[in-house]
Amino acid sequence: MAETKSAIVVGAGMVGLATAWHLQERGVEVTVLDRHGVASGSSWGNAGWLTPGMAMPLADPSLWTYGPKAMLDPDAALSVPFRFDSALWGFVARFMAHATPGAWRRAMAALTPIDRLALEAYDELEAGGVHATSYASPWVIGFERERESRPFVHELRGVARAGQEVPLSRLPDGVRVPHLSPAVRSIWTLEGQRFIEPGPYAEALATSVSARGAKVLTDAQVTGVRRVAGGTEVAVSGHDTMTSDVVVIATGAWLPDLARQFGVRTRVQAGRGYSFSAPVAGSPIDHPVYFPARRVACTPYQGRLRIAGTMEFRGPDEPFQPRRVEAIVNSVRGLFEGVDLDSREDEWVGSRPVTPDGLPLVGRTAAPGVYVAGGHGMWGMVLGPATGRALATLITTGQTPEEIRPFDPLR
Numbered sequence: 375m376a377e378t379k380s381a382i383v384v385g386a387g388m389v390g391l392a393t394a395w396h397l398q399e400r401g402v403e404v405t406v407l408d409r410h411g412v413a414s415g416s417s418w419g420n421a422g423w424l425t426p427g428m429a430m431p432l433a434d435p436s437l438w439t440y441g442p443k444a445m446l447d448p449d450a451a452l453s454v455p456f457r458f459d460s461a462l463w464g465f466v467a468r469f470m471a472h473a474t475p476g477a478w479r480r481a482m483a484a485l486t487p488i489d490r491l492a493l494e495a496y497d498e499l500e501a502g503g504v505h506a507t508s509y510a511s512p513w514v515i516g517f518e519r520e521r522e523s524r525p526f527v528h529e530l531r532g533v534a535r536a537g538q539e540v541p542l543s544r545l546p547d548g549v550r551v552p553h554l555s556p557a558v559r560s561i562w563t564l565e566g567q568r569f570i571e572p573g574p575y576a577e578a579l580a581t582s583v584s585a586r587g588a589k590v591l592t593d594a595q596v597t598g599v600r601r602v603a604g605g606t607e608v609a610v611s612g613h614d615t616m617t618s619d620v621v622v623i624a625t626g627a628w629l630p631d632l633a634r635q636f637g638v639r640t641r642v643q644a645g646r647g648y649s650f651s652a653p654v655a656g657s658p659i660d661h662p663v664y665f666p667a668r669r670v671a672c673t674p675y676q677g678r679l680r681i682a683g684t685m686e687f688r689g690p691d692e693p694f695q696p697r698r699v700e701a702i703v704n705s706v707r708g709l710f711e712g713v714d715l716d717s718r719e720d721e722w723v724g725s726r727p728v729t730p731d732g733l734p735l736v737g738r739t740a741a742p743g744v745y746v747a748g749g750h751g752m753w754g755m756v757l758g759p760a761t762g763r764a765l766a767t768l769i770t771t772g773q774t775p776e777e778i779r780p781f782d783p784l785r
């Protein structure tokens with residue numbers, strides 16, 4: 375196998391940047407290109423949860439009861455626009471076909487090896503000079519009714535059966551958690567997870583990649599990738615054509631635009647989520663809060679609380695839908711005390727790169743020297759560093775690490 379000396383990474387999200395960083399660790403000269411800027415896709419306003427214990431397949435059997443109800447409720451957390459779009463409905467059909475107990479167990483088994491490496495991969499970045507912090511904290515998980523906790527507890531037991539430690543416990547009745555209203559009656563905690571401020575973390579990673587000698591070019595939209603003698607050629611709007619030994623396509627929800635021609639047939643659908651931040655009265659909330667029945671995730675962010683939710687299957691470049699933010703606000707009003715949901719800042723929409731089978735696409739394409747890294751759906755932040763490390767190993771040694779073996783992009 376010829377030595378890889380240079381690589382172009384397309385996409386400066388968490389996955390592309392982590393891949394760039396690990397290629398540099400292995401002595402590869404790297405250029406990172408992004409059509410907008412660092413973390414301008416899904417890696418900015420997400421919840422920042424590094425929760426391997428919850429990094430499970432998105433399609434689960436409860437979708438068969440929840441999904442049809444959601445279709446009729448414009449404010450439901452799951453949203454698919456009613457319009458003629460055969461590709462979109464084809465994706466929804468394939469996604470639903472994976473919402474069975476057997477498919478969930480298979481996908482969970484495939485995710486478990488990389489889940490188990492996720493936090494240690496963050497330690498490696500931070501020990502290796504990335505000036506950002508992943509914070510350890512217990513998660514607070516709240517339900518209004520005891521019975522609402524059962525599907526969540528059942529799923530976490532499935533994660534534990536697949537081989538992860540999931541230290542989940544219920545607080546005794548009557549114990550109050552500051553800032554949660556008395557309406558939240560069943561309260562659980564989950565240990566062993568971490569969180570980050572995602573945009574600043576990605577920026578710190580990009581700074582480290584630049585400081586180690588990479589060019590990180592923004593406003594650099596890649597319009598074509600092709601194989602040429604001895605390497606790959608990348609067409610970039612506003613720049614001269616660039617060449618390198620290998621190319622990594624890490625373009626999130628836009629991955630098929632460049633990867634389809636190299637045999638990557640799995641549809642990556644934008645599962646759009648929304649977030650905003652809200653001020654908290656008194657002392658700030660210093661731990662994440664999760665309302666699984668409302669499908670809303672909350673994380674400390676810059677002294678405020680970032681509140682995120684919604685899974686909206688639309689195109690990644692469609693306009694922001696203010697109604698989705700209202701739906702999140704309405705779903706958690708009454709669950710908090712002292713969180714001012716009407717003083718919102720940083721309203722944001724981002725596109726999770728969702729695959730029908732719940733597994734990422736990481737590895738070789740049909741063209742030598744062209745690789746893809748993406749399709750992590752809800753879990754690209756927690757799995758980004760471990761993904762980048764494994765892919766850099768594959769590129770520089772030709773050996774596929776076990777933890778990405780199930781994510782073959784040509785499946």
Ligand SMILES: Cc1cc2nc3c(=O)[nH]c(=O)nc-3n(C[C@H](O)[C@H](O)[C@H](O)COP(=O)(O)OP(=O)(O)OC[C@H]3O[C@@H](n4cnc5c(N)ncnc54)[C@H](O)[C@@H]3O)c2cc1C
Nearest residue numbers: 385387389409415416417420421423596626647754755756
């Ligand atoms: C509301 C919400 C909450 C979430 N919470 C969490 C969480 O708590 N934990 C977690 O692990 N994950 C979470 N996620 C998912 C996570 O954000 C994604 O899985 C992750 O950001 C994907 O990273 P990526 O690098 O693959 O893609 P992106 O971050 O989307 O990066 C892709 C980049 O490619 C660039 N690009 C696209 N096309 C081109 C082109 N042709 N040329 C050049 N550049 C291009 C884009 O500009 C973009 O910057 C959440 C997502 C949302 C929406």
